[in-house]
Amino acid sequence: AQSVTQPDIHITVSEGASLELRCNYSYGATPYLFWYVQSPGQGLQLLLKYFSGDTLVQGIKGFEAEFKRSQSSFNLRKPSVHWSDAAEYFCAVGAGNTGKLIFGQGTTLQVKP
Amino acid sequence: GAGVSQSPSNKVTEKGKDVELRCDPISGHTALYWYRQRLGQGLEFLIYFQGNSAPDKSGLPSDRFSAERTGESVSTLTIQRTQQEDSAVYLCASSFQGFRGYTFGSGTRLTVV
Numbered sequence: 707a708q709s710v711t712q713p714d715i716h717i718t719v720s721e722g723a724s725l726e727l728r729c730n731y732s733y734g735a736t737p738y739l740f741w742y743v744q745s746p747g748q749g750l751q752l753l754l755k756y757f758s759g760d761t762l763v764q765g766i767k768g769f770e771a772e773f774k775r776s777q778s779s780f781n782l783r784k785p786s787v788h789w790s791d792a793a794e795y796f797c798a799v800g801a802g803n804t805g806k807l808i809f810g811q812g813t814t815l816q817v818k819p
Numbered sequence: 820g821a822g823v824s825q826s827p828s829n830k831v832t833e834k835g836k837d838v839e840l841r842c843d844p845i846s847g848h849t850a851l852y853w854y855r856q857r858l859g860q861g862l863e864f865l866i867y868f869q870g871n872s873a874p875d876k877s878g879l880p881s882d883r884f885s886a887e888r889t890g891e892s893v894s895t896l897t898i899q900r901t902q903q904e905d906s907a908v909y910l911c912a913s914s915f916q917g918f919r920g921y922t923f924g925s926g927t928r929l930t931v932v
Contacts, residue, residue: 731887805850806852810861
């Protein structure tokens with residue numbers, strides 16, 4: 707069965723520091739992979755997605771993610787975190803081509819001044 | 820419309836009552852998805868519509884939950900005899916097909932008291 711694991715429930719980083727949020731997936735075929743961000747009281751915003759091609763994907767707000775098939779991972783990175791990046795981050799895998807998404811449990815990012 | 824519209828945005832209901840949640844997808848989007856997000860959790864897939872048929876309803880948690888869709892338009896998610904564990908944010912998404920143009924609504928926050 708498809709599944710997504712986000713090993714870190716909560717991460718705290720200092721403003722200006724680099725960030726890496728981990729995501730591991732279980733899926734039999736080539737996955738479609740997504741990262742979403744959800745700020746308190748806000749809806750889901752798509753940060754980036756991987757369908758095929760270059761395994762390093764650039765997204766909005768300075769985020770990037772790298773697909774590593776050998777490690778079944780799709781980690782999200784940002785070189786310098788801003789206070790406004792504090793939010794909940796969700797990794798998701800697309801199950802087949804129906805559009806069904808399987809989400810991880812999320813990682814809460816706190817940014818220290 | 821310009822985005823996926825969900826109504827009501829908030830709903831408080833008494834345990835045992837029935838509720839209906841509405842989703843208006845983006846015009847032209849043939850696929851529609853319902854998800855549930857419990858407090859502090861990731862999104863759980865509930866059901867997927869292609870047109871007005873539901874090829875995948877595997878995520879509906881019990882027979883108290885049902886959904887229907889009129890053509891390629893509005894969908895309603897009905898929860899009968901609500902229980903406290905039904906309290907969650909219910910999110911709807913629509914797409915042209917599969918993951919093309921995938922867009923989430925802002926959700927309906929359901930509180931069962």
